[in-house]
Amino acid sequence: MINKIKGWIVITAIAVGLQMMVTRISGYFEDILVLAGINAILAVSLNWVNGLSGQFSLGQAGFMAIGAYASSYVSMFVFHSPNHSIWGQQGVLIFSLLVGGGVSGLVGYLIGIPVLRLKGDYLAIATLGFLEIVKVVLYNVQCVGGAEGLAGIPQTTTPFLVFFILGGSVLITYRFLHSRHGRALISIRENEVAAASLGIPTTFYKVQVFVVSAVLAGMAGGLFAHYLSYINPSSFGIMMTLEIVIMVVLGGMGSTSGSVLAAFFLTILPEALRPVQHWTGIDLRMVLYALILIFVMIMRPQGILGCREIWDVLPRKKKNHP
Amino acid sequence: MPGNLGCTPTEKEKSSMNAPIALNVENMTLSFGGIVAVDDLSLEVKTGELVGLIGPNGAGKTTVFNILSGIYLPQNGNIRVFGKPIDGFKTHQITRAGLVRTFQNIRLFKEMSVADNIKVGFYHENSYGLKDAFFQTHFFHNQETQLMKKVHELMELLELSAYQNKLAKALAYGDQKKLELARALATGAKLLLLDEPVAGMNRSETQWFMKTILNVKQRFGLSMLVIEHDMHLVMGVCERIYVMEHGIKIAEGSPKAIQNDLRVIEAYLGKKSRA
Numbered sequence: 001m002i003n004k005i006k007g008w009i010v011i012t013a014i015a016v017g018l019q020m021m022v023t024r025i026s027g028y029f030e031d032i033l034v035l036a037g038i039n040a041i042l043a044v045s046l047n048w049v050n051g052l053s054g055q056f057s058l059g060q061a062g063f064m065a066i067g068a069y070a071s072s073y074v075s076m077f078v079f080h081s082p083n084h085s086i087w088g089q090q091g092v093l094i095f096s097l098l099v100g101g102g103v104s105g106l107v108g109y110l111i112g113i114p115v116l117r118l119k120g121d122y123l124a125i126a127t128l129g130f131l132e133i134v135k136v137v138l139y140n141v142q143c144v145g146g147a148e149g150l151a152g153i154p155q156t157t158t159p160f161l162v163f164f165i166l167g168g169s170v171l172i173t174y175r176f177l178h179s180r181h182g183r184a185l186i187s188i189r190e191n192e193v194a195a196a197s198l199g200i201p202t203t204f205y206k207v208q209v210f211v212v213s214a215v216l217a218g219m220a221g222g223l224f225a226h227y228l229s230y231i232n233p234s235s236f237g238i239m240m241t242l243e244i245v246i247m248v249v250l251g252g253m254g255s256t257s258g259s260v261l262a263a264f265f266l267t268i269l270p271e272a273l274r275p276v277q278h279w280t281g282i283d284l285r286m287v288l289y290a291l292i293l294i295f296v297m298i299m300r301p302q303g304i305l306g307c308r309e310i311w312d313v314l315p316r317k318k319k320n321h322p
Numbered sequence: 323m324p325g326n327l328g329c330t331p332t333e334k335e336k337s338s339m340n341a342p343i344a345l346n347v348e349n350m351t352l353s354f355g356g357i358v359a360v361d362d363l364s365l366e367v368k369t370g371e372l373v374g375l376i377g378p379n380g381a382g383k384t385t386v387f388n389i390l391s392g393i394y395l396p397q398n399g400n401i402r403v404f405g406k407p408i409d410g411f412k413t414h415q416i417t418r419a420g421l422v423r424t425f426q427n428i429r430l431f432k433e434m435s436v437a438d439n440i441k442v443g444f445y446h447e448n449s450y451g452l453k454d455a456f457f458q459t460h461f462f463h464n465q466e467t468q469l470m471k472k473v474h475e476l477m478e479l480l481e482l483s484a485y486q487n488k489l490a491k492a493l494a495y496g497d498q499k500k501l502e503l504a505r506a507l508a509t510g511a512k513l514l515l516l517d518e519p520v521a522g523m524n525r526s527e528t529q530w531f532m533k534t535i536l537n538v539k540q541r542f543g544l545s546m547l548v549i550e551h552d553m554h555l556v557m558g559v560c561e562r563i564y565v566m567e568h569g570i571k572i573a574e575g576s577p578k579a580i581q582n583d584l585r586v587i588e589a590y591l592g593k594k595s596r597a
Contacts, residue, residue: 197422
């Protein structure tokens, strides 16, 4: 029994540890760490589509927006009560995250069926179109604030929850990849025709992965909304999507741990460059940020970890994989 | 004695696998715009038979394979695999019906290990769901262990064991062909379509590979349809041969009859000049 849930216990422990660590440091570092964690969840989710299944989606911010709005709606208008206890608040948040992820997954399913007939650039453009549609709809729906956005979302996101969901999504990805489903998915990426001719239902897997990715992105959106307490449609534009895409590409397409690494690196980098601004008196942060990106991509075009995972690269005792 | 590799067929599947005709194609036609790639083709592979499909380049042989494996949809014709009509089936459903193919230009999963390539072929052998994978249940571990055993058996049979953890792209050409065959066998399909299995191999490799093919055919009770340009081989091992030219079947019969068929000679060498 313990063995069965060992992985989940480890993740919970790590998340509790980070929670305790974060509450002891300043709010500024907490902000950075939590946002990095949320970005990492988004990167992991996009890696499912862009890295593992070999498709190319630019619609991730759209799923994030759907998750953010749906979960905020639940916690603001359905279960709102200012005097919940801490556990009550967390309960409401978790429920609203599940709703956000669920709605996002459902939309992902409905969008995925027609859109995943396309490949490569065409798929990228179609998903970009989806993102714009989501934004336009949100601008015009008055019950979630329209262009003004939603303000006053309960600020209930805790570092524990962020890192628990991040850890859970990494664990799920890892176990998925080491199962027959994961092998089927990778085989589709490697050669779709050959995969189908071996009896793999390719369309089923492509849609399934799109849905999983949408659910994760929706939950990340929910965490994002409940951390900042204010969202508006323009928070979820093409720039947001591109940031996630950069994380996945920089980490190495298909590498889950690479995505997490890159998400932390790219979220912390602009903040770490603040002293430069202080010394020089001009804001060179974004210039340096871009230069560093270019440099990394020239040195390692396959991304930081390439197609591998950090646990494959690090030395460890030999274990016979089943 | 056929090994217990591949899918264990249910009773219903078993009876259909025992159907006397493994593949039955009637009046199949496919045209791309004005070009008729396959014209009113009929052919048949009896269970346990090894049939050759030959013809000059561009005759439409690979197109026939692409139709049979569900990549192209024919405009006309009936296809039955072990007695079961497969009209409108997707590729993976056709494989489930018992027909699997290999490719002329090898299509391996290059970034996956040899063992994993074969495991993909065994996809339907396991039945655990996502939940079992996420929580690593006993069911998951049992099935994965069973699977590994089968993969090992198959690798041993095709002399691939030494490369188990190598990436498929790192294999030598001949080994890649073997791996593709192993993967196809793993699906448990009983009708194999081989598209130029020995193209690019030298004489001794060809002989070895053909021996292997005949060996697995015997062992698993397979039926085969083979496209091949190596005439020695075709004439040596095929029980019957179909000849195509410009999408039309121009001859069929025993190797001997084909060798002496005037139309076949013309198709390959051209007509005698009138002078």
